[in-house]
Amino acid sequence: MNCAFITGITGQDGSYLAEFLLDQGYEVVGMVRRSSTVNFERINHIQDRVTLVSGDLLDEVSLISILREYRPQEVYNLAAQSFVQTSWVQPVFTGEVTALGVTRLLDAIRTVDPTIRFYQASSSEMFGKVLEVPQTETTPFYPRSPYGVAKVYGHWITVNYRESYGLHATSGILFNHESPRRGFEFVTRKISSHAARIKLGLAHELRLGNLESRRDWGYAPDYVRAMWLMLQQEAPGDYVVATGETHSVRDFVELAFDHVGLDYRQFVVQDERFMRPAEVDLLVGDCRKARDALGWQPEVTFEELVRRMVDADLRGFGERV
Ligand code: NDP
Ligand code: GDR
Numbered sequence: 589m590n591c592a593f594i595t596g597i598t599g600q601d602g603s604y605l606a607e608f609l610l611d612q613g614y615e616v617v618g619m620v621r622r623s624s625t626v627n628f629e630r631i632n633h634i635q636d637r638v639t640l641v642s643g644d645l646l647d648e649v650s651l652i653s654i655l656r657e658y659r660p661q662e663v664y665n666l667a668a669q670s671f672v673q674t675s676w677v678q679p680v681f682t683g684e685v686t687a688l689g690v691t692r693l694l695d696a697i698r699t700v701d702p703t704i705r706f707y708q709a710s711s712s713e714m715f716g717k718v719l720e721v722p723q724t725e726t727t728p729f730y731p732r733s734p735y736g737v738a739k740v741y742g743h744w745i746t747v748n749y750r751e752s753y754g755l756h757a758t759s760g761i762l763f764n765h766e767s768p769r770r771g772f773e774f775v776t777r778k779i780s781s782h783a784a785r786i787k788l789g790l791a792h793e794l795r796l797g798n799l800e801s802r803r804d805w806g807y808a809p810d811y812v813r814a815m816w817l818m819l820q821q822e823a824p825g826d827y828v829v830a831t832g833e834t835h836s837v838r839d840f841v842e843l844a845f846d847h848v849g850l851d852y853r854q855f856v857v858q859d860e861r862f863m864r865p866a867e868v869d870l871l872v873g874d875c876r877k878a879r880d881a882l883g884w885q886p887e888v889t890f891e892e893l894v895r896r897m898v899d900a901d902l903r904g905f906g907e908r909v
Pocket of ligand 1: 595596597598599600601602619620621627643644645646665666667668669670671685709710711712761762763764765766771
């Protein structure tokens with residue numbers, strides 16, 4: 589039985605990837621950080637089918653011990669301080685986890701078993717103030733936040749360990765992907781949860797920052813499939829994963845509120861607190877390489893994504909009314 593090790597298993601992507609790998613017949617080992625309260629909400633339903641081990645990207649000893657004990661063939665590095673806005677408030681911490689954490693894990697792999705296949709969760713935030721539209725694997729990076737800068741480091745250290753030590757180290761440059769399991773601080777879930785709560789009479793307004801920024805939004809379960817496909821390739825590489833469509837935050841709000849029969853203009857308030865010191869105005873990816881080499885394509889459309897997220901929040905909040 590193949591064994592896969594996932595960092596960030598308690599996160600949105602980690603939970604979907606764990607489900608996907610279990611379905612493929614893998615033994616799944618997931619790393620969790622010690623905390624005073626348990627936050628296994630996203631993996632409760634599979635907890636008895638995965639092995640959870642304690643560790644931290646800040647602590648290389650824990651990474652080496654886990655690899656030595658479980659001997660995985662595949663490692664998926666999904667752990668990160670992943671919220672862009674927080675990266676301005678905690679820039680050093682973001683660099684420690686999201687940038688240097690990648691080196692710690694790569695070095696643990698090099699030390700324990702250099703035949704392990706490694707996936708790094710790189711991001712479209714690396715393109716930042718975009719130098720080309722649409723963005724591809726060869727578009728130069730111009731990150732706009734401490735998070736984006738940290739991800740550029742994580743990307744290049746992955747490429748460097750591939751080239752220096754011959755590791756099967758792959759970087760998936762994933763554009764935004766969302767789901768009903770998305771954290772509430774990210775704009776899509778903030779919108780879907782507020783649309784549902786306003787509809788149910790549990791809230792009366794939605795405070796947002798920049799409504800004009802544009803993102804290439806896909807559906808998270810489609811994207812974890814691409815991660816796995818990348819590690820099944822003979823050779824490691826870099827792949828853009830995206831839908832090729834771009835929509836504004838305003839488009840997302842409008843669709844979400846339309847879906848519950850409300851006019852967003854009556855509820856949305858623009859609030860300076862949610863504006864960013866430097867914004868990424870436009871992202872749209874060209875995933876031709878992933879399509880041709882991996883046979884990957886997204887299955888859920890933007891409109892369907894919005895509907896699924898709002899419907900899930902209507903059910904979730906509706907049960908609590
Ligand atoms: P989440 O924020 O939902 O999950 C992040 C995970 O990282 C959580 O499990 C968290 O654990 C864990 N984590 C954070 N810090 C540490 C640490 N020091 N040591 C160990 N684990 C840690 O992110 P997503 O699931 O959305 O994203 C997964 C990865 O993909 C991230 O690296 C993100 O930056 C990247 N990415 C995401 C995209 C997206 O649109 N979702 C797009 C492109 C890249 P805990 O639960 O304890 O906080
Ligand atoms: P992003 O996602 O920064 O693209 O990073 P987020 O949903 O936080 O922001 C998207 C866009 O929406 C604008 N926005 C707001 N954002 C938030 N969070 N809250 C608001 O109130 C708000 N109002 C407007 C933002 O300014 C931005 O333009 C996500 C994360 O998952 C990263 O980890 C990942 O690497 C990238 O996607 C690809």
